[in-house]
Amino acid sequence: MKRLCGATIVVATAMALLASFAAAQAAPSVRAPADVRFQYDPPEISEAGDHVTWHWTVVNSGIGAAHKVVLTHTVTPQVPITHVTGPCTTDEARAVVRCTWEQLGAGQRTDGTIDADLPEGLSGSVRIKGRVVFQESPSGTSAAE
Known part of the structure; x- marks a missing residue:
């Protein structure tokens, strides 16, 4: 028993x-009040191998708006950036592209491209790395890599 x-x-x-x-x-x-993330698609390389295009997407999957959003792309080694889309600017001296939004609403998604020439004789691989920072509210800050 x-x-x-x-x-x-x-x-x-x-x-x-x-x-x-x-x-x-x-x-x-x-879900976080604001949750901003980004991703890159696989790079598109021209048939001649002298040009690359990166397509990126950024999304706020949170339930609130994200403020002062900055997405920074860094290309290494430094290659000539020939074109960017979206609200982006290029600092060619450092091969950096910076995209800024005053606000991304909940569920808002945006995308763009970065084009670069690949110099003749370039050896090794060309990489892109991104970082996004944003404020959840005027007093709080959050970041994702």
Whole structure:
């Protein structure tokens, strides 16, 4: 009889743990007021191998607006940036492209491209790296890499 009571306690404890686990999974996920992220598509390289285009997308998947959003792209090694789209500017001396938005609303998505020439005799790979910073509100700041 003692064995049965012990088994009953184990089963009851396991059932309580499973119930709390199921309740935790069923709880709605909490989204940040602003959650700005970006991604790059695979680069498009010309047939001649002398030009590359990067397509990027930035999205605010949070439930609130993001303010003073800045997406900075850095290309290494430095190659001539020939064209950028979106609200972007180029600092050719450092092969940096900076895109800015005063605000990205909840769920807002935007995209653009960066084009660069690949000099003859370039060896190795050309890489792009990005970083996004933003403010959730005028007093709070958040960042993602």
